[in-house]
Amino acid sequence: MDVSKCMWTKLVLAKPDCDYKSLLCKIADPTPRQAYIVDENYKLLGIVSAMDLLKEIIPSYMNADLARSLTDEADFLQKQVEKVKDKCARDIMVTKFAYLHPYHQLLEADALIAERGFNTLPVLDEQGKLLGEITRRNILLQLVDSCTAFNLNDKELVDLSLL
Amino acid sequence: MFWTATIIFLVAYALIISEKIHKTKVALFGAALVLMTKVLLQHEAFNDIDLGVDWNVIFLLISMMIIINIMTKTGVFQYVAIKCAKLAKGEPFRIMLLFAIITAVGSAFLDNVTTVLLLVPVTLFIADQLEINPIPYLITEALASNIGGTATLIGDPPNIMIASKAGLNFMDFIVHLTPAIIIIFLFWMLAWKVIFGKRLHVRDELKKRIMTLQEREQIKDPMLLKKSLIVLILTILGFMLHGFFHYEPATVALMGATTLLLISGEDPHSILAEVEWPTIFFFIGLFIIIGGIVKVGLVEDMSRAMIAVTNPQPENMTMLAMVMLWFSAVCSAVVDNIPFVATMNPLLIDMVHKVYGLAPGMATVEHIQHQAMMPVWWALALGACLGGNGSPIGASANVIVVGLSEKAGHKITFVQFLKYGLPVMLLTVFLSMIYIYVRYYLLKWY
Numbered sequence: 001m002d003v004s005k006c007m008w009t010k011l012v013l014a015k016p017d018c019d020y021k022s023l024l025c026k027i028a029d030p031t032p033r034q035a036y037i038v039d040e041n042y043k044l045l046g047i048v049s050a051m052d053l054l055k056e057i058i059p060s061y062m063n064a065d066l067a068r069s070l071t072d073e074a075d076f077l078q079k080q081v082e083k084v085k086d087k088c089a090r091d092i093m094v095t096k097f098a099y100l101h102p103y104h105q106l107l108e109a110d111a112l113i114a115e116r117g118f119n120t121l122p123v124l125d126e127q128g129k130l131l132g133e134i135t136r137r138n139i140l141l142q143l144v145d146s147c148t149a150f151n152l153n154d155k156e157l158v159d160l161s162l163l
Numbered sequence: 164m165f166w167t168a169t170i171i172f173l174v175a176y177a178l179i180i181s182e183k184i185h186k187t188k189v190a191l192f193g194a195a196l197v198l199m200t201k202v203l204l205q206h207e208a209f210n211d212i213d214l215g216v217d218w219n220v221i222f223l224l225i226s227m228m229i230i231i232n233i234m235t236k237t238g239v240f241q242y243v244a245i246k247c248a249k250l251a252k253g254e255p256f257r258i259m260l261l262f263a264i265i266t267a268v269g270s271a272f273l274d275n276v277t278t279v280l281l282l283v284p285v286t287l288f289i290a291d292q293l294e295i296n297p298i299p300y301l302i303t304e305a306l307a308s309n310i311g312g313t314a315t316l317i318g319d320p321p322n323i324m325i326a327s328k329a330g331l332n333f334m335d336f337i338v339h340l341t342p343a344i345i346i347i348f349l350f351w352m353l354a355w356k357v358i359f360g361k362r363l364h365v366r367d368e369l370k371k372r373i374m375t376l377q378e379r380e381q382i383k384d385p386m387l388l389k390k391s392l393i394v395l396i397l398t399i400l401g402f403m404l405h406g407f408f409h410y411e412p413a414t415v416a417l418m419g420a421t422t423l424l425l426i427s428g429e430d431p432h433s434i435l436a437e438v439e440w441p442t443i444f445f446f447i448g449l450f451i452i453i454g455g456i457v458k459v460g461l462v463e464d465m466s467r468a469m470i471a472v473t474n475p476q477p478e479n480m481t482m483l484a485m486v487m488l489w490f491s492a493v494c495s496a497v498v499d500n501i502p503f504v505a506t507m508n509p510l511l512i513d514m515v516h517k518v519y520g521l522a523p524g525m526a527t528v529e530h531i532q533h534q535a536m537m538p539v540w541w542a543l544a545l546g547a548c549l550g551g552n553g554s555p556i557g558a559s560a561n562v563i564v565v566g567l568s569e570k571a572g573h574k575i576t577f578v579q580f581l582k583y584g585l586p587v588m589l590l591t592v593f594l595s596m597i598y599i600y601v602r603y604y605l606l607k608w609y
Binding site: 062063070071072 | 375
């Protein structure tokens with residue numbers, strides 16, 4: 001099956017001059033994993049993921065042990081957010097990324113995601129215009145659709161806070 | 164054969180300096196060429212004490228790397244650093260001073276690069292808490308690691324190589340180099356006090372931040388820490404006594420490393436994987452290339468030239484010691500001090516033969532450690548180790564500090580490092596010159 005048949009087309013987009021706080025608000029929503037930075041013709045320039053935003057806040061020297069020695073982490077985080085507030089998407093975005101074309105097969109996307117550990121891959125046309133994205137969830141849903149033995153209604157969410 | 168060995172040596176040296184190809188690749192390929200062209204036979208390369216690989220150096224390095232790899236997992240360095248910052252009550256200059264002392268002491272007994280790798284993140288963290296520029300602190304730590312590493316046999320690879328070639332033991336370094344380093348360190352810190360003492364200031368509320376840090380959180384495995392400290396102390400004790408019991412330093416280090424590996428419960432695969440194998444193979448390749456130029460007589464020619472310039476006498480080698488000190492320092496500021504010392508070691512051995520009128524290969528420990536010769540070995544060690552402070556590429560610790568600082572958003576330019584490093588190098592080498600002259604030539608205290 002072509003990736004164009006099962007890709008998501010509702011994506012979070014941002015311009016290169018979009019500031020850090022706006023990016024944070026765009027990605028903070030539970031559904032999207034990343035924001036796509038595009039020009040006025042929707043040509044993909046870069047990607048900003050939740051991880052990229054976190055990396056900006058957490059200094060390169062910080063590790064879990066040093067973080068434990070802090071008693072006032074709220075103050076520390078506030079200070080860090082202040083430091084990065086003037087950064088914009090073009091400073092943070094990753095410009096080297098793997099991508100798929102709409103005619104690629106889903107199995108190829110599956111293999112690429114499994115091999116390289118990606119969560120999401122953008123789908124671009126030949127001119128680099130963003131058309132959609134393929135996520136691990138897309139592939140799993142496709143797998144469920146193609147196997148009659150599975151029943152999507154089998155899922156059950158347990159609210160642990162009530163236990 | 165002469166020109167083959169010479170060309171391999173010169174091309175390898177040029178490539179190592181240019182850093183266009185990784186130095187380990189260059190050294191190993193050069194060694195393979197030396198063997199392929201039969202400049203050196205494989206038997207000589209692997210078994211000959213004078214021409215081949217110095218296995219004492221190789222096993223001492225591997226063993227110390229194993230001990231350090233296990234120790235770094237305990238978090239003790241980070242604990243000590245935060246504890247010191249609290250002891251300094253958040254005063255910026257006191258923190259700089261205490262961090263320099265930790266780095267110097269750590270580098271004297273562990274590896275310089277590991278020491279700065281462990282301390283730089285804590286320094287950046289403390290500087291962030293105090294809202295001060297971390298660059299003076301980071302450069303100070305790089306300089307302190309090179310100065311501290313000079314103090315002991317195991318502190319810096321050039322010392323390990325010199326000790327092995329000249330048959331010197333751990334206590335020789337403690338008796339001769341440690342006092343020099345203590346004096347140098349004191350003078351350096353006095354100079355630093357004048358320069359930074361009044362320039363570094365922070366507000367009181369920022370100092371309070373430091374006092375709220377919890378250093379105990381840094382200790383990841385208290386049991387492993389106890390075991391590591393016991394083994395490290397016993398190993399250092401072993402180093403102090405190795406001359407008395409007639410053990411090579413590598414034997415003592417291997418005993419310590421394998422004991423810690425056995426009792427630590429750490430996976431040997433991961434510990435051995437963390438050994439810096441590229442450095443180890445760099446040494447192996449280098450020893451073979453140098454063996455080639457020793458065998459064909461290039462080192463002998465260099466030795467003749469050095470004798471002509473410095474005119475050493477059997478009972479007095481003052482000029483040679485002084486030239487060796489400054490020459491080593493300047494060379495080590497611009498090139499890696501390991502290949503430099505690897506070249507100087509056989510050169511000095513050859514000079515011993517010539518000065519004392521011995522047939523090739525007849526020099527004994529008494530000749531190599533003749534009281535007139537000893538200041539020359541110390542001059543080589545001091546020059547090669549302290550010279551590394553002369554530029555950001557002069558020592559591995561400098562390169563690491565510059566890299567980590569840039570990654571954290573604090574770029575240290577070449578010139579910026581020079582402004583700190585070059586005067587410190589000149590000061591420390593000048594003090595070394597005075598130390599050598601006063602101790603060995605004025606007081607005759609050998």
